[in-house]
Amino acid sequence: MTSSEELHKRRGAAVARGVGSVIPAYVATASGGTITDVDGREWIDFAAGIAVTNVGNSAPAVVEAVRAQVERFTHTCFMVAPYESYVAVCEQLNALTPGGFEKRSALFNSGAEAVENAVKIARHATGRPAVVVFDHAYHGRTNLTMALTAKNMPYKHRFGPFAGEIHRVPMSYPLRDGGLDGATAAARAIELVEKQVGAENVAALLIEPIQGEGGFVVPAPGFLPALREWATTAGVVFVADEIQTGFCRTGDWFACQHEGVEPDLITLAKGIAGGLPLAAVTGRAELMDAVHVGGLGGTYGGNPIACAAALAAIETMHELDLAGAARQIEAVLGARLRAIAARDPRIAEVRGRGAMLAVEIVVPGSLTPDPVATAAISAACHAAGLLTLTCGTYGNVLRFLPPLVISADELHRGLDILDAAFG
Numbered sequence: 001m002t003s004s005e006e007l008h009k010r011r012g013a014a015v016a017r018g019v020g021s022v023i024p025a026y027v028a029t030a031s032g033g034t035i036t037d038v039d040g041r042e043w044i045d046f047a048a049g050i051a052v053t054n055v056g057n058s059a060p061a062v063v064e065a066v067r068a069q070v071e072r073f074t075h076t077c078f079m080v081a082p083y084e085s086y087v088a089v090c091e092q093l094n095a096l097t098p099g100g101f102e103k104r105s106a107l108f109n110s111g112a113e114a115v116e117n118a119v120k121i122a123r124h125a126t127g128r129p130a131v132v133v134f135d136h137a138y139h140g141r142t143n144l145t146m147a148l149t150a151k152n153m154p155y156k157h158r159f160g161p162f163a164g165e166i167h168r169v170p171m172s173y174p175l176r177d178g179g180l181d182g183a184t185a186a187a188r189a190i191e192l193v194e195k196q197v198g199a200e201n202v203a204a205l206l207i208e209p210i211q212g213e214g215g216f217v218v219p220a221p222g223f224l225p226a227l228r229e230w231a232t233t234a235g236v237v238f239v240a241d242e243i244q245t246g247f248c249r250t251g252d253w254f255a256c257q258h259e260g261v262e263p264d265l266i267t268l269a270k271g272i273a274g275g276l277p278l279a280a281v282t283g284r285a286e287l288m289d290a291v292h293v294g295g296l297g298g299t300y301g302g303n304p305i306a307c308a309a310a311l312a313a314i315e316t317m318h319e320l321d322l323a324g325a326a327r328q329i330e331a332v333l334g335a336r337l338r339a340i341a342a343r344d345p346r347i348a349e350v351r352g353r354g355a356m357l358a359v360e361i362v363v364p365g366s367l368t369p370d371p372v373a374t375a376a377i378s379a380a381c382h383a384a385g386l387l388t389l390t391c392g393t394y395g396n397v398l399r400f401l402p403p404l405v406i407s408a409d410e411l412h413r414g415l416d417i418l419d420a421a422f423g
């Protein structure tokens, strides 16, 4: 088999350098919480393909469902010749997502595409142009989602001009906003919207219940409910971007459920289909159905193979109680992270929920971000066979996203490597 070194040389001559990779190892197989590369080296997986393989890599039910579907038909385009699995996925999403009201769903391919369509739907339904987003937000790499995303490098640099009518307000970031309580942080954001945009001009407020790429920022309790209440009063569509937090990742099926927040629209992707590319917008029927026939769609949206995978993945989440598994991972992972933080002054905060946890790394005795130390710790994990990811506006957050089916042995071996990497 070709070695990682040989593949890396070929890659340099074939793949645009803009597409990076965290490790220079090329995957041969993967299952559960372990990846094996073409050189036979095993990696304990604390990344899950960026919160995608919640049910594990090549989950048995997903493999079986995909195999059966691909032999029947691969693609007809739902807008041309529809098929049951697309409808069945929408029925599942309508039932599973927060909110007892009547819902509709539409399926797409990527998270960014889902976010784009949530904005389309909100603007169409309200007749308003403005979209409110938050500091540290991440929503994708298309033109509109770059405009919605906060961090310039690497996501936005030299890719403008960007779509208009996007308005950014402060996020609740307790470590860095002086510990504002949720209601106060929400009032600060709302005042800016009302004074600088005008609530009557706002189609949607778009927020990640726990921010992902921006640094696993967990808003103070009460922040999301206060924004939800304001949006209801102002006639603003409350859009929860649960692309990274969804499908049992945070210990609930969806992170909004932690504070009983019911979004008008919710964007979904990543964990939805066990690794197959699928995304969705699910929300209030009166909003989703406000769009004229033909106003939503795309060639591959809701591909039948991805839909078969999603139905199997959702069934697996139920059968294995993966929301409960995420809470069990939090108990072990969180305790170990707090023990490391107790001895290492570089860790300013341990935060997150379920199997979406992170540590923020600073210069000891300050809140000055230390991205260099963060990268060095992550590199030490990689050198010892633990696949970790960093994130954050300042590049100083080490994040942990293990598959929710990771075994206790894999989890503990990964934590031993992490512990040693902190020295």
Ligand SMILES: Cc1ncc(COP(=O)(O)O)c(CNCCCC(=O)O)c1O
Pocket: 050, 109, 110, 111, 112, 113, 115, 138, 139, 140, 141, 208, 212, 213, 241, 242, 243, 244, 269, 270
């Ligand atoms: C909340 C939230 N919304 C939207 C998206 C975008 O989803 P796509 O499927 O990557 O388009 C994400 C994707 N996050 C990982 C992006 C990694 C990278 O591109 O460097 C997200 O987390």
